[in-house]
Amino acid sequence: MKWQKLLALGMAAVMTAAFAAGCGADKPAAPDKGKKIVVGLDDNFPPMGFKNESNEIVGFDIDLAKEASKRLGREVEFKAIDWSSKEAELKSGRVDILWNGLDITEKRKENMLFSEPYMDNRQIIFVKKGTTDIKDEPSMAGKVIGTQSASTSEEYIDGSAFFKEKVKEVKKYSDYVSAFMDLENGRIDAVVGDEITGRYYMSKHPENLEAVDVAIGEVSTFGIGFAKDNKQLRDEVQKVLDEMKADGTMAKISEKWFGKDIIKK
Numbered sequence: 001m002k003w004q005k006l007l008a009l010g011m012a013a014v015m016t017a018a019f020a021a022g023c024g025a026d027k028p029a030a031p032d033k034g035k036k037i038v039v040g041l042d043d044n045f046p047p048m049g050f051k052n053e054s055n056e057i058v059g060f061d062i063d064l065a066k067e068a069s070k071r072l073g074r075e076v077e078f079k080a081i082d083w084s085s086k087e088a089e090l091k092s093g094r095v096d097i098l099w100n101g102l103d104i105t106e107k108r109k110e111n112m113l114f115s116e117p118y119m120d121n122r123q124i125i126f127v128k129k130g131t132t133d134i135k136d137e138p139s140m141a142g143k144v145i146g147t148q149s150a151s152t153s154e155e156y157i158d159g160s161a162f163f164k165e166k167v168k169e170v171k172k173y174s175d176y177v178s179a180f181m182d183l184e185n186g187r188i189d190a191v192v193g194d195e196i197t198g199r200y201y202m203s204k205h206p207e208n209l210e211a212v213d214v215a216i217g218e219v220s221t222f223g224i225g226f227a228k229d230n231k232q233l234r235d236e237v238q239k240v241l242d243e244m245k246a247d248g249t250m251a252k253i254s255e256k257w258f259g260k261d262i263i264k265k
Helices: 002-024 060-072 083-092 152-158 161-165 176-184 195-204 231-246 249-258
Strands: 037-041 049-051 076-080 097-103 112-114 119-121 123-128 144-148 169-173 190-194 209-212 220-227
Touching: 037 060, 037 083, 049 060, 049 097, 060 076, 060 097, 060 231, 060 249, 083 097, 083 220, 112 231, 119 195, 123 152, 123 176, 123 195, 144 152, 144 176, 152 190, 169 176, 176 190, 176 195, 176 209, 190 195, 195 209, 220 231, 231 249
Parallel strands: 037 076, 037 097, 144 169, 144 190
Antiparallel strands: 097 220, 112 220, 119 220, 123 190, 123 209
């Protein structure tokens, strides 16, 4: 009967192994340590991500991404992309993450996964210093307005009957810096754009620009974008972001770039 006992033991071992494998199937995969993370960004979007005088990519989101990658034990590469083609870059795998002041919208959720929001962002009006006839959205009637292509401001403007029917012209730029430069030079009457980016640019040119402190459209939130099928990376990054928020690291990075902690609680 030895053979029957051996057979029984063998079957028990197979069933135990199968049970263990089945139990492990629901466990999340281990972090993919060592593999480089490629972050796609608009490298002319201060203070979130931009090139400094030494041609190095720096910024608030850059510092966040570097710290998150360090905690994950992975290298990070920052890749400048055409921001209007960001969904295609992500879907094709040419970048792993979009991390650059990316507003979370229902439309974008159709094409990508998002982290939890980490910062609020309003769309407001910026004008040349001394401008008195633009005080809110209705007062932009008959004016030439600038904004950035593929931005949340553009989405709002494109869906607004007021901008289609009442505004003289909407000029769309590849980046906000170009729009602000045209505003300074009098080529447009106002810029509708991200408050965070605009106020940072304005702080560098305080003698030329000022903000009209009125929100245009709804307040949006910034998040990190991932490919639809890359939930594992999203979960890994979210975990270290939560740690960075809990231990005060995100607050310190915020204070470095904005002078105060504006991380979403």
